[in-house]
Amino acid sequence: MSQNETVSSPESLLKQINTDLPLPPVEKWNPAFCGDIDMRIAQDGRWFYQGGEIKRPAMVKMFSRILWKEGDQYFLKTPVEKVGIQVDDAPFQVISVERLNQEPITLRFTTATGDVIDAGEEHPIRVETDPLTGEPSPYLMIRHGMEGRIQRAVFYQLAEWAEAIETASGIEWVVSSQSKWFSLGVEAGS
Numbered sequence: 605m606s607q608n609e610t611v612s613s614p615e616s617l618l619k620q621i622n623t624d625l626p627l628p629p630v631e632k633w634n635p636a637f638c639g640d641i642d643m644r645i646a647q648d649g650r651w652f653y654q655g656g657e658i659k660r661p662a663m664v665k666m667f668s669r670i671l672w673k674e675g676d677q678y679f680l681k682t683p684v685e686k687v688g689i690q691v692d693d694a695p696f697q698v699i700s701v702e703r704l705n706q707e708p709i710t711l712r713f714t715t716a717t718g719d720v721i722d723a724g725e726e727h728p729i730r731v732e733t734d735p736l737t738g739e740p741s742p743y744l745m746i747r748h749g750m751e752g753r754i755q756r757a758v759f760y761q762l763a764e765w766a767e768a769i770e771t772a773s774g775i776e777w778v779v780s781s782q783s784k785w786f787s788l789g790v791e792a793g794s
Contacts (some may be wrong), residue, residue, distance in 0.1 A: 607677070610705035613622055616746065620707075622710050627747070628669060629749060630681050630748070630780070631748060633682065633683050633686075635681065635683060635685050635686045636685060637679075637688070639688070640688035640689070641687045641689060641751055643680070643687075643689040644691070644692065645690070645692060645695050645754070646774045647692040648697070649696070649697030655784070658681045664717060667696070668717040670682055671702050671748075671750060672693075673749045693753055694743055694752055694753040695746075695751075695752075696715045696716070696751065696752030696753070698721075698753065698755060698757060699715060699716050699758065701713050701714075701716045703763055703765060707783065708781075708783040709780055709782075710722050710782050711729075711765075711779065713744055715746065719747075721746055721752075721783070722782060723744060723781035723782065724781055724782030724783075725784055727744060727746070728745050728753070728786060729742065729743070729781075729788075730786070731787065731789055740759065740789055741753070742759045742788070755771060761789060762779050765779055766778060766779050766791070773790050775790065776789070776790045777789055
């Protein structure tokens with residue numbers, strides 16, 4: 605689909621959003637689709653526009669606030685326009701975790717764009733394991749059906765906190781947050 609003339613640049617979107625306020629109500633906005641723009645979020649969380657990396661953290665944060673997902677497609681959405689972008693894996697990168705020793709224990713995550721998420725029923729942790737390499741790919745639900753990829757160092761921290769549970773398949777490693785249990789993987793029995 606061709607790009608609409610009203611979508612001139614990332615700067616035109618930046619002018620419509622104030623990043624100092626709470627998250628905008630993108631779920632309530634229903635603008636017309638204006639076409640795709642040459643913007644991509646790489647697997648490592650870097651944002652690119654027309655092949656060049658967007659290096660201004662404020663701009664990346666602003667875009668992350670108006671990100672929207674429908675099916676398998678991602679969009680930047682404002683009250684007046686919606687444009688398609690490409691996302692290689694997950695649009696967010698989870699860069700830190702802390703364990704709050706309250707009742708119930710809560711795992712609090714932070715993304716590279718400043719989102720703070722407590723894992724729980726609305727924000728589950730899931731781990732996909734590559735069937736060929738056995739490598740885990742951990743994710744956390746952030747918002748509106750969009751996930752954040754949990755960085756390796758954060759996953760190692762979760763593994764340190766994990767508890768072992770014996771199952772028919774082997775030892776399952778789990779963590780708890782807000783009284784919900786999340787599997788980090790199963791170690792097959794011998």
